[in-house]
Amino acid sequence: MEVFYHSTRSGEAQVKASQAILKGLSEDGGLFVPDHIPALDKDIKELAEMDYRQVAYEVMKLYLTDFTEEELKGCIDRAYDSKFDTEEIVPMAEAAGAYYLELFHGPTIAFKDMALSILPHLMITSARKNGVKNEIVILTATSGDTGKAALAGFADVEGTRIIVFYPKNGVSPIQEKQMVTQKGANTLVVGIHGNFDDAQTGVKKLFSDKELASEMAGKGYQFSSANSINIGRLVPQICYYVYAYGRLLKEGRIAEGEQVNVVVPTGNFGNILAAFYAKNMGLPIGKLICASNENKVLYDFFSTGTYDRNREFVLTASPSMDILISSNLERLIYRIAGNEPERTAKLMAALNGEGRYDITEEMKAALSDFYGNYATEAETEAEIGRLYEECGYVIDTHTAVASAVYQKYRKETGDEAKTIIASTASPYKFTRSVMNAIDAEHDAKGDFELVDGLSKLSGVRIPDAIEEIRTAPVLHDRQCEVDEMKNVVREFLHL
Numbered sequence: 309m310e311v312f313y314h315s316t317r318s319g320e321a322q323v324k325a326s327q328a329i330l331k332g333l334s335e336d337g338g339l340f341v342p343d344h345i346p347a348l349d350k351d352i353k354e355l356a357e358m359d360y361r362q363v364a365y366e367v368m369k370l371y372l373t374d375f376t377e378e379e380l381k382g383c384i385d386r387a388y389d390s391k392f393d394t395e396e397i398v399p400m401a402e403a404a405g406a407y408y409l410e411l412f413h414g415p416t417i418a419f420k421d422m423a424l425s426i427l428p429h430l431m432i433t434s435a436r437k438n439g440v441k442n443e444i445v446i447l448t449a450t451s452g453d454t455g456k457a458a459l460a461g462f463a464d465v466e467g468t469r470i471i472v473f474y475p476k477n478g479v480s481p482i483q484e485k486q487m488v489t490q491k492g493a494n495t496l497v498v499g500i501h502g503n504f505d506d507a508q509t510g511v512k513k514l515f516s517d518k519e520l521a522s523e524m525a526g527k528g529y530q531f532s533s534a535n536s537i538n539i540g541r542l543v544p545q546i547c548y549y550v551y552a553y554g555r556l557l558k559e560g561r562i563a564e565g566e567q568v569n570v571v572v573p574t575g576n577f578g579n580i581l582a583a584f585y586a587k588n589m590g591l592p593i594g595k596l597i598c599a600s601n602e603n604k605v606l607y608d609f610f611s612t613g614t615y616d617r618n619r620e621f622v623l624t625a626s627p628s629m630d631i632l633i634s635s636n637l638e639r640l641i642y643r644i645a646g647n648e649p650e651r652t653a654k655l656m657a658a659l660n661g662e663g664r665y666d667i668t669e670e671m672k673a674a675l676s677d678f679y680g681n682y683a684t685e686a687e688t689e690a691e692i693g694r695l696y697e698e699c700g701y702v703i704d705t706h707t708a709v710a711s712a713v714y715q716k717y718r719k720e721t722g723d724e725a726k727t728i729i730a731s732t733a734s735p736y737k738f739t740r741s742v743m744n745a746i747d748a749e750h751d752a753k754g755d756f757e758l759v760d761g762l763s764k765l766s767g768v769r770i771p772d773a774i775e776e777i778r779t780a781p782v783l784h785d786r787q788c789e790v791d792e793m794k795n796v797v798r799e800f801l802h803l
């Protein structure tokens with residue numbers, strides 16, 4: 309059955325998947341949602357026998373219904389290939405009684421590669437299908453990982469350009485080095501003087517700037533988004549939950565139909581929303597455990613029913629989760645508002661205006677699949693140390709937030725169901741925090757001294773992504789104020 313997409317803020321205009329991918333965000337500022345969530349059409353036992361690419365096809369074909377089999381398989385094959393440093397694409401490690409689903413074996417060693425290595429291919433295919441002649445300009449705000457993953461995905465992809473804005477003082481040194489050394493004549497990386505929310509708000513403004521859009525159209529350009537609001541990012545993320553469940557089943561760790569819990573370190577709410585979609589497709593998932601760092605807007609939301617971004621923004625050791633506006637939550641709000649765009653639009657207008665909104669008791673009751681909690685900086689560090697001491701397994705700071713929240717959940721509820729923890733970054737991306745957590749006495753100072761120290765302690769090979777930037781020259785040193793972002797775009801495109 310064909311799936312159409314419409315905005316969370318108005319039900320009227322229906323578009324096909326390829327059109328939703330091209331647009332990124334709906335014109336009314338809403339996010340595209342499928343008109344229904346398709347059910348898995350293969351038995352989970354059958355899926356358990358498939359490799360990652362095959363599972364990805366079986367899941368994605370249900371959402372991207374206007375792609376031909378050949379088109380979709382072509383995109384999948386070009387995305388999940390030897391760019392990943394393991395044949396399995398997403399291996400799973402068992403440590404201290406939980407399954408860590410390692411989503412960081414792609415080119416930039418963070419989970420955003422899972423979606424961003426396929427998005428450029430989905431986008432180019434979508435453009436071709438819709439007769440688009442313009443060059444696609446990807447505009448992205450990043451808290452660190454999206455930027456590099458998007459740059460790696462789009463660099464030198466014909467018919468595209470990519471502009472990345474990141475908070476100059478809000479990403480890790482390794483993250484920054486990864487971005488500013490990006491090659492590709494179609495890439496631009498800019499550090500803004502502000503935090504991630506400033507960058508994201510600035511980018512959203514540019515997207516809805518009609519004057520800029522017409523200037524661009526005149527020169528043969530159009531914007532699209534690689535941010536996690538694009539359904540071309542959301543859909544590929546559903547696949548690894550299905551794959552992980554299949555693997556546990558195949559290895560006899562769970563029985564058919566047995567429910568597993570999923571823990572996700574959350575920022576923009578994309579990854580955990582994908583798990584929620586997987587559950588609604590029929591995958592036996594029990595609780596969706598939403599883990600936050602000290603920017604615990606989501607924890608407060610799940611416990612009180614009030615979403616309130618009016619608070620101090622905290623810079624933590626898990627910067628990709630330092631977010632006060634979780635954009636993808638809008639898709640969940642839409643659902644618990646009974647799929648009513650008017651109600652969703654009202655709440656989002658309140659978020660835009662007063663920076664907060666309250667949901668009704670009835671909506672809150674519809675959130676029972678979710679459990680939210682958070683980990684402090686000290687708890688996060690202690691969790692990295694605990695896991696290393698207990699089993700020699702080293703996790704990064706984001707994964708540690710999830711792991712610490714999982715411990716809280718277990719203690720609080722006594723729920724011992726098998727649990728998958730989304731492991732979203734390689735510890736090599738956050739070496740300073742990780743080294744401090746596993747070896748209080750280390751005297752490594754420089755970033756690469758830390759890398760070498762971590763390699764010694766963990767026994768895990770240094771990823772190529774890190775080796776490469778050791779000596780790579782800085783190719784991007786542009787900085788700007790938040791209100792200069794529009795001019796930066798104009799300059800880059802010679803408007």
Ligand SMILES: *Cc1c(COP(=O)(O)O)cnc(C)c1O
Nearest residue numbers: 453575576577578579628732733
């Ligand atoms: C982006 C990111 C997250 C948060 O994922 P969302 O889909 O935005 O909730 C968590 N961990 C890492 C390492 C990330 O890069």
